[in-house]
Amino acid sequence: MQLTFRIWRQEQAQAKGSFKDYKVGELTEDMSFLEALDHLNEILVLQDESVIAFEYDCREGICGQCGVFINGRAHGPHSNISTCQLHLRSFKDGDTIVVEPWRAKAFPIIKDLIVDRSAFDRIIENGAYISAKTGTAPEANAILIGKAIADRAMDAAACIGCGACVATCKNSSAALFTAAKINHLNSLPQGKLEAHQRVLDMTTQMEVEGFGHCSFTGACEVECPEGISITNIAEMNARLFKAQILG
Ligand code: FES
Known part of the structure; x- marks a missing residue:
């Protein structure tokens, strides 16, 4: 499975952010969304590029640490699940997935997909x-x-x-x-x-x-x-x- 992740990159709170596209292959539909981001970060490390900052802890829908906007919806295309409970089977091979941080005045961006809550x-x-x-x-x-x-x-x-x-x-x-x-x-x-x-x-x-x-x-x-x-x-x-x- 191959997906293009269009991800919001922002160095720090005051910096100007923008979307950057990453074409990622060797994905499977059983991977969780966060595992796909891990996979992308491993590729970025090998290419000597800065990794994408995103939050998580339990990866079981318990802690509330994960959370990004995916294709314009909080936690992705399904209702009542957290980002860590989302799997790639929810997308089609070749899809472009837009990933943004929470956007709210009271949640300023710290870096990339991480906001200050x-x-x-x-x-x-x-x-x-x-x-x-x-x-x-x-x-x-x-x-x-x-x-x-x-x-x-x-x-x-x-x-x-x-x-x-x-x-x-x-x-x-x-x-x-x-x-x-x-x-x-x-x-x-x-x-x-x-x-x-x-x-x-x-x-x-x-x-x-x-x-x-x-x-x-x-x-x-x-x-x-x-x-x-x-x-x-x-x-x-x-x-x-x-x-x-x-x-
Ligand atoms: S990582 Fe804990 S709820 Fe998602």
Whole structure:
């Protein structure tokens, strides 16, 4: 299988970037997309050229480190998977694949396909923790939580923080990410102590970081590798309204 990768190359944040084409052969449809980039980098090393910078860690759809725009879609042509879960069988022999970094004001490019997502870390720092003493695991399990609430919290907790929601949103909104983090903890009894402050602080930080507002297009839900529902955003807004009234 032979593919042409049209990849965004940018030396560093202030440098001017541009697309560069790489024709790559000896690929198989069973290779993952990241393995294809590895293969391309091995060729570049042999040619004494600078390798393409891209992020990954688990390569299993768990860590949220990978994430690029592929042919105009976050994480590629399929819904609800991460870039590391994409395989070359999704493309045809001879295809040209356009690969870009996430594009958002709050995610400045560091190099090539890597962006700085520390804005997410700062949102987390502003409330995604609990101060309630939960003790050891058996004690925590002794707190009975209704199945519907536990399921809702678990679904929100599935967010891997990859940033696809921001990258795919026409407003570069981080509403889905922030809502998932807030709803995960605010749903549970352990998270109730600072529930109002959490939603106030995390949504404020979201705005400070320069993310746009949510206009409910639903694009984030489609591209989210975990399929986090946009109903989380409505729930966050309801919690925010309540917190603003009650303080
Ligand atoms: S490398 Fe961990 S989710 Fe893709």
